[in-house]
Every structure is written in structure tokens, then in C-alpha cells.
Amino acid sequence: MASHNSRKPFAVSVEAGFTEDGTWLIDARLRFRDGPPPKVGSTLLGEGRCALLEAIAREGARGRAQGATKVEVRLDTVEGIRDVGMVEIIPETLH
Numbered sequence: 001m002a003s004h005n006s007r008k009p010f011a012v013s014v015e016a017g018f019t020e021d022g023t024w025l026i027d028a029r030l031r032f033r034d035g036p037p038p039k040v041g042s043t044l045l046g047e048g049r050c051a052l053l054e055a056i057a058r059e060g061a062r063g064r065a066q067g068a069t070k071v072e073v074r075l076d077t078v079e080g081i082r083d084v085g086m087v088e089i090i091p092e093t094l095h
Helices: 043-067
Strands: 008-018 024-032 068-079 082-087
Touching: 008 043, 024 043, 043 068
Parallel strands: 024 068
Antiparallel strands: 008 024, 068 082
């Protein structure tokens, strides 16, 4: 699944799916279209990061709906590729 807004000066793309061991792997990317990336603390960088986190949250919810109990997130941003790590999801309980 990829998402982007052509009116924004950045592009966010997110792909997710199950790995062979049943982990929901989210691969997320943030790229700025024109020139060098904005400086830390800038509004534009903040907007890009928020859009990235929203996209990751959507994919996380999609994975949970498909039965995921473990998730791993990999980020590819202007700072480079980072493996955020793996998290076990506590199953929702019915009230």
C-alpha cells in the first residue's frame, strides 16, 4: 500500500505484509521532493514525520485486523534506514 499527496513537498510510502514467520512487517519511507531535507525543528520536517507516523499507524491497524500479533517497522528517511524493532501486540480483550 502506498500513499502520497502530490501537493505536499514530500512523499510518504508504506508497504506491509506478513513475513514467513508471521510477523507483520511495515516498510515506511519519507522523501522530500525539492532540494535537501528540511532542518530539524522545521515545520515541514514535522509535517512529513506526522504523515509518516499516520501511514504506519494505518498499516498497523490493517495488520491487526488480519490477525497480526507481532509487528516490525523499518523506516527509510532522510537520515537513512532504521530498523525500529519488533513489538508484540497484546490481543484486544472483549468487555
